[in-house]
Amino acid sequence: MKRELAQDIGLREGIKRIDRGKIKKAIDLLFTKKAETRLKLYTSTCIHCGLCAEACHFYMSHKDPSYMPIAKVQNTIWKLLKEGANVNNQDLALIAQIAYTECNLCRRCSMYCPFGIDIAYQMAMVRRFCHLIGVTPQYIQDTAHSHAATMNQMWVKEDEWIDSVQWQEEEAREELPYLRIPLEKYEADVFYSVIGPEPKFRSQLIYQAAVIMNVAGVNWTMPATPGWDNSDMAMYVGDYELMGRLKKIHFETALRLKCKKIVMGECGHAFRSVYDTGTRWLGWKEPPLPIIHAVQFYYELFKAGKIKVGKTYPKKVTFHDPCNIVRGRGLQEMARTVVKAFCPDFVEMHPNREHNYCCSAGGGVINCGPPYKKTRVKGNKVKAEQLKRTEAEVVIAPCHNCHGGLEDIIHHYGLNMEIKFLGDIIYECMDKSTHPEE
Amino acid sequence: MFYSIYTFLVEEAFFYVFSFFCIAIIFRLAYFTLHSLQNDPIVLKFFNLKYALRSLINWTIPFKARNMRLNPITFFVSYLFHICIILVPIFYSGHIFILEEYIDLPFEPPMLPDILSDVLTFLALVSGIFLLLRRIIYPPARYVSSSKDFGLLLLVLIPFLTGFLAVRGIGGDFLLFLHVLSAELLLLILPFTRIMHMFLGLFSRSYTGSEFGAIRHAKDW
Numbered sequence: 263m264k265r266e267l268a269q270d271i272g273l274r275e276g277i278k279r280i281d282r283g284k285i286k287k288a289i290d291l292l293f294t295k296k297a298e299t300r301l302k303l304y305t306s307t308c309i310h311c312g313l314c315a316e317a318c319h320f321y322m323s324h325k326d327p328s329y330m331p332i333a334k335v336q337n338t339i340w341k342l343l344k345e346g347a348n349v350n351n352q353d354l355a356l357i358a359q360i361a362y363t364e365c366n367l368c369r370r371c372s373m374y375c376p377f378g379i380d381i382a383y384q385m386a387m388v389r390r391f392c393h394l395i396g397v398t399p400q401y402i403q404d405t406a407h408s409h410a411a412t413m414n415q416m417w418v419k420e421d422e423w424i425d426s427v428q429w430q431e432e433e434a435r436e437e438l439p440y441l442r443i444p445l446e447k448y449e450a451d452v453f454y455s456v457i458g459p460e461p462k463f464r465s466q467l468i469y470q471a472a473v474i475m476n477v478a479g480v481n482w483t484m485p486a487t488p489g490w491d492n493s494d495m496a497m498y499v500g501d502y503e504l505m506g507r508l509k510k511i512h513f514e515t516a517l518r519l520k521c522k523k524i525v526m527g528e529c530g531h532a533f534r535s536v537y538d539t540g541t542r543w544l545g546w547k548e549p550p551l552p553i554i555h556a557v558q559f560y561y562e563l564f565k566a567g568k569i570k571v572g573k574t575y576p577k578k579v580t581f582h583d584p585c586n587i588v589r590g591r592g593l594q595e596m597a598r599t600v601v602k603a604f605c606p607d608f609v610e611m612h613p614n615r616e617h618n619y620c621c622s623a624g625g626g627v628i629n630c631g632p633p634y635k636k637t638r639v640k641g642n643k644v645k646a647e648q649l650k651r652t653e654a655e656v657v658i659a660p661c662h663n664c665h666g667g668l669e670d671i672i673h674h675y676g677l678n679m680e681i682k683f684l685g686d687i688i689y690e691c692m693d694k695s696t697h698p699e700e
Numbered sequence: 701m702f703y704s705i706y707t708f709l710v711e712e713a714f715f716y717v718f719s720f721f722c723i724a725i726i727f728r729l730a731y732f733t734l735h736s737l738q739n740d741p742i743v744l745k746f747f748n749l750k751y752a753l754r755s756l757i758n759w760t761i762p763f764k765a766r767n768m769r770l771n772p773i774t775f776f777v778s779y780l781f782h783i784c785i786i787l788v789p790i791f792y793s794g795h796i797f798i799l800e801e802y803i804d805l806p807f808e809p810p811m812l813p814d815i816l817s818d819v820l821t822f823l824a825l826v827s828g829i830f831l832l833l834r835r836i837i838y839p840p841a842r843y844v845s846s847s848k849d850f851g852l853l854l855l856v857l858i859p860f861l862t863g864f865l866a867v868r869g870i871g872g873d874f875l876l877f878l879h880v881l882s883a884e885l886l887l888l889i890l891p892f893t894r895i896m897h898m899f900l901g902l903f904s905r906s907y908t909g910s911e912f913g914a915i916r917h918a919k920d921w
C-alpha cells in the first residue's frame with residue numbers, strides 16, 4: 263500500500279496526543295473482547311477471494327488492489343487485531359485516512375461479496391475507533407463540533423435560521439404572492455426539515471421547496487428552534503453519542519409540533535441517519551413517526567395530482583441513484599416516475615439503480631475537506647466514464663453529497679454537464695398557475 | 701504396521717474425529733448465535749426470514765447475481781469445486797462400503813457410480829488448482845491472500861489427490877494411509893478455519909439479505 267499521509271492537522275496533531283490506554287480500550291470494545299457479533303462473523307467468514315474488488319469505484323478507477331473493499335479492512339481492522347495497542351502512530355493516522363476518506367460507506371460491496379459481508383459497517387467501526395482515540399480529520403470533526411454546540415452542521419445561529427427562512431419566504435412571495443413558510447405551526451401534516459448547508463449556501467432550495475409545498479397545497483411547517491437540521495456528520499465521524507442527541511432533538515421537535523410526518527429535503531446521508539442509523543442507536547426499530555424522503559414525497563404529490571407538469575424539461579437528462587435512498591431505501595422507481603414525467607428525453611446510465619456507482623463524496627468523505635478532494639475525484643474516474651457514456655446534458659441527483667461530488671468530477675474530467683436536484687426540475691417545470699385555496 | 705495404524709484410523713479414530721467435527725461446528729455456530737444475543741441484539745431484531753431466504757435463493761441461482769455475471773469463470777469454477785468436494789466424500793462407493801462394514805444402515809444408501817466419482821474428483825483437483833492459480837495471478841486475490849489461505853486450499857486438495865491416486869493403486873498402502881490421515885486432519889481443523897464460511901456464509905448472507913429486503917427495500921444481488 264502506497265499512501266502519503268495527507269496535510270490534515272486533525273490526523274497529524276491527533277496522533278501526537280495519543281493515549282495507549284485509550285487505544286487498548288477502544289480495540290477491546292470494538293474489535294476483540296466486546297466486539298459485536300457481526301464484526302466477528304465477517305472476520306471469520308471472509309475467504310479472501312477479492313470478489314468484492316469490482317464493486318468499489320476506488321478500485322475500478324485505480325485498478326490498485328489496495329483500494330478494494332476488503333483491502334481497506336485488511337489495512338485497518340486486521341492490522342489492529344494483529345498489532346493491538348502497539349500499532350505505530352503513522353499507521354494509526356493512515357488507518358483513519360483510509361476509513362474516513364477512501365470509503366464512502368456506500369454499501370455497494372455487500373452486493374458483490376458472495377457472503378454479503380458488510381464492509382461499510384466495518385469501516386464505520388474503524389471510524390468509531392478513530393473517534394474514540396481522538397484521531398479524526400479536521401474538517402469533518404469541525405462539523406461535528408458544530409452539531410454538538412448548535413445542533414446543526416454549519417454553525418447557524420438560531421436567529422440566522424429564522425432569518426434565512428423568512429428571507430426566502432419574502433423572495434418567493436414576489437413569485438407567488440400567497441406563499442407562506444409556516445414556522446412553528448402545530449398539527450401540520452408535514453414537518454419539513456433540511457440539512458445545515460441549505461440555509462447556509464443553498465437557500466434557493468428552501469425557496470423552491472416552499473413553492474412546491476404551496477402550489478401543492480400541503481399543510482406544512484418548519485420549526486423555529488434547533489431541531490430543524492436533519493443532517494448528521496456525527497454518524498460519519500463515529501460519534502454515536504452525539505448522533506443520538508441530534509436525532510432526538512429532530513424527532514422531539516417534530517413531536518412537539520404534533521406533526522403527522524417528517525419530510526426530509528433531498529439529502530441522502532441525513533435520510534440514512536434519521537430513518538435507520540440514528541433511530542437504531544436510540545433503541546427504536548422503527549422511527550417514532552413516519553419519515554419520508556423528498557423523492558417519495560414528490561412522487562406521492564405527483565401521483566395524487568397535486569404536482570402537475572406545466573411544461574416538459576427540454577434537455578437530455580440522466581439520473582444518478584444516490585446510495586442512501588436507493589440501495590438504502592429502494593426509491594429508484596419512484597424517482598424515475600417523476601423524472602420521466604417531466605423529462606421526456608431521459609437516458610439511463612449503466613450500471614444503474616442499486617448497482618449505480620457512488621459519487622465518491624458521500625459517507626462524509628467530501629466533509630473531510632480540501633486535503634482529500636483529489637482522493638475522491640481521482641478515485642472516481644469510473645463515474646466520469648459512466649456519466650460520459652450517457653451523452654446527457656443534465657444529471658439529476660437528489661442528494662446533497664452527490665451534488666458536491668458529481669460537480670467536482672464533472673469539472674475535473676471536463677464533462678459538459680449540469681447537475682440538478684429533482685426539486686429543481688419540478689420547480690422549473692411544474693404548473694404553478696393553480697392556487698389550491700381558490 | 702501401516703495396516704494396523706490404517707485400521708485404527710479408519711475404525712476408531714474416524715468415529716472420534718467425525719464426532720469432534722460435528723460437535724465443534726455446532727459449538728461454533730451456537731457461539732455466534734449466543735454471542736449475538738448478548739453483544740449484538742440488532743442482528744436478531746432485524747433478522748427477517750423471508751428476505752434472508754430471498755437473498756440466499758438469489759445467490760444460489762447460478763449467474764443471477766450481477767457479480768457472477770461479471771466474473772462468470774471464477775463463479776463457475778467455484779460452483780464446480782464446491783459441488784465436487786461435497787459430493788465425492790459423502791457418496792463415493794468405497795466410503796459407503798467401509799461405512800456399511802461398521803454400521804447397519806436401515807436403507808440402501810445412495811452412491812455415485814465409480815466413474816462419476818473419478819470424474820468429479822478429477823474436476824475437484826482441476827478447479828482447486830484453478831482457484832489456487834487465481835489467488836496467485838488475480839491481483840485483488842493475491843493482495844488479500846496470506847500463506848494460510850494457500851495452505852488451507854492445498855490441505856483440502858490433498859485427500860482428493862491421494863484418494864484419486866490410491867484408487868488407481870498408485871502409491872500402495874502408504875498413499876491410502878496418507879489419504880485417510882489427511883482427511884481426518886482436515887476434519888479436525890476445519891471448524892476453526894475459514895472453511896467455516898460454508899456455514900457462517902449463510903449467517904452473513906441472511907443478515908445482509910434481511911437488512912436489504914426489510915429495511916432498505918433493495919435487492920442485494
Ligand code: SF4
Pocket residue numbers: 317318319320330331334364365366367368369370371372381382620
Ligand atoms: S466506497 Fe462503497 S464499495 Fe467501496 S469499500 Fe466503501 S462501501 Fe464498499
Ligand code: SF4
Pocket residue numbers: 307308309310311312313314315331332374375376377378379844
Ligand atoms: S469481503 Fe467477501 S468478496 Fe471480499 S474478499 Fe471477503 S469474502 Fe471475498
